[in-house]
Amino acid sequence: MRKxxxxxxxxLGLMACNDGGGAKEEVNADTAAAAxxxxxxxxxxxxxxxxxxxxxxxxxxKVFFVNLKNGQKIKSPFKVEMGVSGIALDTAGVLKPxxxxxxxxxxxxxxxxxxxxxxxxxxxxxxxxxxxxxxxNLTPGEHKLTLQYADGIHRSYGSKLAAxxxxxxxx
Ligand SMILES: [Cu+2]
Numbered sequence: 001m002r003k004x005x006x007x008x009x010x011x012l013g014l015m016a017c018n019d020g021g022g023a024k025e026e027v028n029a030d031t032a033a034a035a036x037x038x039x040x041x042x043x044x045x046x047x048x049x050x051x052x053x054x055x056x057x058x059x060x061x062k063v064f065f066v067n068l069k070n071g072q073k074i075k076s077p078f079k080v081e082m083g084v085s086g087i088a089l090d091t092a093g094v095l096k097p098x099x100x101x102x103x104x105x106x107x108x109x110x111x112x113x114x115x116x117x118x119x120x121x122x123x124x125x126x127x128x129x130x131x132x133x134x135x136x137n138l139t140p141g142e143h144k145l146t147l148q149y150a151d152g153i154h155r156s157y158g159s160k161l162a163a164x165x166x167x168x169x170x171x
């Protein structure tokens with residue numbers, strides 16, 4: 001009885017030794033176990049580390065220009081009121097769920113792809129102090145203004161939290 005029981009193990013052992021794969025297989029099994037552990041750790045790290053995904057947009061959230069309509073004629077400088085509903089308005093610096101701040105893109109497209117860090121330059125204005133209004137000084141002519149919401153670390157929420165109007169600045 002005992003001898004018969006041992007035979008399969010011996011055979012396995014011999015086969016493993018013969019192709020030198022015995023040790024390898026053990027290592028592989030360990031690696032697989034370790035990999036799944038690391039994987040679990042990574043998933044946790046993803047929600048708290050520097051590469052955390054852009055927070056989900058709450059259903060129904062939107063941004064809008066409060067005082068500007070598409071095609072509006074306006075004199076410069078002028079005040080822009082930035083509206084948001086369904087998602088919190090907060091200062092920049094810390095990543096929080098369901099939260100963000102406004103940006104105005106001037107003649108720089110209809111939105112920035114989700115996750116894109118909003119550039120900081122003369123055509124990409126940040127309102128990281130949770131401002132709700134801004135004064136713009138634009139040259140005469142047509143200008144496309146886009147309100148783009150982004151998370152606490154300036155990553156765009158994409159087209160779902162963007163609004164665009166074209167204004168006509170009078171001479
Ligand atoms: Cu920003």
